[in-house]
Amino acid sequence: MSARQAVAKTYKLYLGGAFVRSESGRTDPIGGVNVPRGSRKDVRDAVKAARAAAPGWAKKTAYNRGQVLYRFAEALESRSDRSDEIDEAVDLLVHYAGWTDKLAAVMGGVNPVAAPFLSFSSPEPTGVVAVLAPDSPDVLGLVREIAPALAAGNTVVAVVSRTKPLRPLDLGEVAGVSDIPGGVLNLLSGRLDELLTPLCGHRDVNAIIDATYDDDVAKTVDELAAETVKRVSRPSPHTDSLTRLEPLVELKTAWHPVGS
């Protein structure tokens, strides 16, 4: 009796809620697998999907967004390839699932203005967030950056680990079964030197999380960001969650007269 042949998986980008090959048809062999080598066009498609998904995700109630992120954690917990790193990623998702309905209380409030107006400030999503995930840790490093962006109500286009892209691409499958609407999270694999400019220079990206810890990348990212005044944050692995969340929201102040 012959041994069973394992079913090898074709790795794909996670884009607009679908698993797709790079439109360029290119792949890079990494770890014995042909990994899609995302292109400029893939970046554009991903940003377009993220922009299209942004209003719907932002409009969900904080409670609902929290439950979706919690579902993401549940789905990740149930994977068979668990490890300490995955456990930590699950815990991070649980942590941020609980942030969604706390942001307004922590960051905003009623402003005691010296005139007869109701004035209040509340955080809103900044929009489409580009994430440059670190090469390592491949999964935890990605989750650390996308979780606050999603919790704050943004949609995300992430470039996953260049050296270890397989498990991060698997994370797309986890997201795909966890009620995260299509387009809210988009994962691209490929070469940073090809993806950096189209993504960080894209006019429809509002903010960038640069977790590459690379000074040369930092300078390039900042220069690209300046073209349309994008917000750039550069958290360290130890940065606390509120400090991660703050650059991913816009504080809106509303004024309304009081009295007739």
Added chain:
Amino acid sequence: MATVERAALRWDYAPAPESRDAAPLKPRYDLFIGGSFVAPTDGTVVETRNPATEETLAEVAFAGPGDVAAAVDAARGAADGWAALPALERGKYLFRIARLIQERARELAIVETLDGGKPIRESRDVDVPLAAAHFFSYAGWADKLQYAFGGRAYEPRGVVGQVVPWNFPLLMAAWKLAPALATGNTAVLKPAETTPLTALLLAEIVQEAGLPDGVVNIIPGDGSAGAALVRSEVDKVAFTGSTAVGKEIQRALAGTGRGLTLELGGKSANIVFEDAALDQAVEGIIEGIFFNQGHVCCAGSRLLLQESVAEEVVRKLWARMERLRVGDPLDKNTDVGAINSAEQLARITEMVEAGEQQGAVRRSVTCALPDAGYWFPPTMFLDVAPANRIAVEEIFGPVVSVTTFRSPAEAVERANNSAYGLAAGVWTDNGAKAFEVASKLRAGVVWQNTYNKFDPTAAFGGYKESGFGREGGPAGLAPYVRLGG
């Protein structure tokens, strides 16, 4: 007989000029560095002029690169001592500044109007009281910072470089300095080229309040001094000004890891729905675009009218515009003062010509304008296409472009169709609609049935290319500290 007299009744007011004697100016103002007023070492001395008369008000020292470096050095030298002060003591200095601004309020208001051209009514009732309020409010934060940052560890950034514009010279200096000092930073502030005087009076106040030498340094100069300051060895840069210059600064700081906040331009939509109290809305439109001659980053320069009331609103607005009193900024009855500079007048004129060339219909108020000085009559543009330059680019003058919409969804789409996202106005008596529209507008400040209201406790700042970071309230503290240890 009586009716004839009534019909002939005109809205002329007797002149009510504020007295210049209440604000004696020195012949010359030097750079404020290290607690003293010093002559520039490699800078220049220029005349600052009254834009309403073109007369010279005083000579002002402009910093050269060496002076900028000296100011940054002075701030660096004072940083550790200032940060180490007990927080309540730091706060007391700021309370004292607030009190001194109040004491010298009349003088500050007159000088602000002389140097910048804004009506004395605005300097007196808005700029100066809000500047004092800002210092007073942030003074109280100095010893409560542990409550401002959600339990996170914090430390001052160190030396901050601050560049402010010419439209609210004293108020912007207060917006910049108060939170920086409350959080334990020392500062180098560069006032705008055309309006340095009130910042230098503030330097006198800083001196009188007894702040340690070097904690606040104020160095007037032109764009090159600002460029030198933001590129110097400061730990954080705060800039209010045009989006073009903001982008240059963001590019210049690329890869440096220095803190940056940008308060940039706008093309804010003022949206009037058919169920608004229209007379009240017209007052708000006037306030939105003609306050400070429209030299306001959050000016309501795009007026969006619901089709069913557009004609009526335009008629009422025009009638109100014709009643605006344009002229001597020192006159307490003046509504619209002088354009800040010849350069800005040229910019407004160029934009208005572009509006006419692109087919929009221009209506400018016919009014007697003084011979000397820089003036532009209140102006509205009708039949403006969304792609016209006057509908897209910031004019920064008393010019409003009018377009119409049919549904709330269309109003929101048009309002958001801009690279900017600083402010917006919403006029409706339907509360549910007001809050729904406000929540959909991509703008940092939304005024509902009001416009151009500011307060030190309320965050102010933009979405998109209107900048990032907030000023005012607890959110205004965060950019001035390093968080999380």
